[in-house]
Amino acid sequence: MIDVYTANTPNGIKVPIALEELGLPYRLVRIDLSANQQKQPEFLHINPNGRIPAIVDSDGPDGEPLNVFESGAILWYLGEKFHGLLPLDPRERVSAMEYCFFQVGGVGPMFGQAGWFMRQSSPIPLAVQRYQDESRRLTAVLEARLQVQPWLAGRSYSIADIMNYGWLRQLNYAGVDAANYPAVEDWLARISARPAVIRALAKLAN
Numbered sequence: 001m002i003d004v005y006t007a008n009t010p011n012g013i014k015v016p017i018a019l020e021e022l023g024l025p026y027r028l029v030r031i032d033l034s035a036n037q038q039k040q041p042e043f044l045h046i047n048p049n050g051r052i053p054a055i056v057d058s059d060g061p062d063g064e065p066l067n068v069f070e071s072g073a074i075l076w077y078l079g080e081k082f083h084g085l086l087p088l089d090p091r092e093r094v095s096a097m098e099y100c101f102f103q104v105g106g107v108g109p110m111f112g113q114a115g116w117f118m119r120q121s122s123p124i125p126l127a128v129q130r131y132q133d134e135s136r137r138l139t140a141v142l143e144a145r146l147q148v149q150p151w152l153a154g155r156s157y158s159i160a161d162i163m164n165y166g167w168l169r170q171l172n173y174a175g176v177d178a179a180n181y182p183a184v185e186d187w188l189a190r191i192s193a194r195p196a197v198i199r200a201l202a203k204l205a206n
C-alpha cells in the first residue's frame with residue numbers, strides 16, 4: 001500500500017493524480033499546512049524538507065518500506081516501478097525529464113513567489129513585477145512547446161504534464177492571463193477532462 005501525505009495544493013495534487021492514472025490503490029493522509037503539521041517530527045521523518053507531498057511505499061525495492069519526498073522524485077519512482085506515465089521512446093523520456101525539472105526549478109518557485117508577493121498587505125512592486133514577468137515567460141515556453149506537440153514530452157501524456165498541471169491550472173494565482181496562452185488553455189482542458197484527474201481532485205476536495 002502507498003500512503004500519500006498531501007494536501008489540496010498545486011504540488012499536493014500531483015501524486016494522487018499519478019496514482020489514479022496508474023490505477024493503483026493508495027491511502028490519503030491529509031496534512032494540515034495551516035496547523036504546520038508538515039514541520040512536526042513525525043512528518044520530518046518522512047520528508048526532512050518539511051513540505052508536501054511525500055509517500056511511504058510499504059513495499060520498497062527491497063521489500064521494506066520506502067519514504068520518498070519531492071513530487072518529481074515521487075512521480076518518477078511511481079512511473080518506473082509501475083511502468084506507466086514515462087514515455088518509452090528515449091527522446092520523449094528525456095523531454096519528460098526536462099519538463100519535470102522545468103516545473104520544479106522554474107514554474108513552482110516563480111509562480112509561488114508571484115502569488116505570495118501579490119497577496120501581501122503592502123506588496124513590493126519590484127518583486128511582484130519580477131515574479132509575474134518570470135511566470136509569464138515560463139508560461140510562454142510551455143505555450144511554444146504545446147503549439148507543436150500535444151503533450152509536454154511529445155506524443156504521450158506523462159508525468160511532465162501532471163507536474164506542470166498542478167501550477168498551470170491556477171495561472172491567475174501568479175497574475176498570468178490564460179487567454180494569452182491558447183495552447184496551454186487547450187492542454188489544461190484536456191487534462192482536466194481525464195477521468196483519473198477528476199477522481200483525484202474529487203478525493204482531495206472531500
Ligand SMILES: N[C@@H](CCC(=O)N[C@@H](CS)C(=O)NCC(=O)O)C(=O)O
Nearest residue numbers: 009010011012051052053070071072
Ligand atoms: N519542490 C517541492 C515543493 C513542495 C512544496 O513547496 N509544497 C508546499 C505545498 S504546495 C508546502 O508543503 N508548503 C508548506 C511549507 O512550505 O511549509 C515538491 O515538488 O515536492
